[in-house]
Amino acid sequence: MVIMKCPACGAESKLTFVEDSYEGPRRCWKCRGLFTIKIEANEMKSCEPLSEEDFARQQEIEALKNKMKGR
Numbered sequence: 001m002v003i004m005k006c007p008a009c010g011a012e013s014k015l016t017f018v019e020d021s022y023e024g025p026r027r028c029w030k031c032r033g034l035f036t037i038k039i040e041a042n043e044m045k046s047c048e049p050l051s052e053e054d055f056a057r058q059q060e061i062e063a064l065k066n067k068m069k070g071r
């Protein structure tokens with residue numbers, strides 16, 4: 001489990017992943033801010049602000065990835 005601390009409002013969210021690494025978009029539950037987060041070995045490596053446009057694009061990529069995994 002990884003605790004993500006929102007750089008904008010400081011709200012913490014607990015994230016769980018199947019694997020211990022993750023790179024992708026996340027939305028803060030509190031301020032609705034968008035970020036690209038990168039996790040390695042259950043540690044937050046980076047958290048970059050993300051625009052709505054980029055968020056939509058990244059979600060598409062994630063959806064595609066998940067589709068491919070399911071096959």
Ligand SMILES: [Zn+2]
Pocket residue numbers: 006007008009010011028029030031032033
């Ligand atoms: Zn926030």
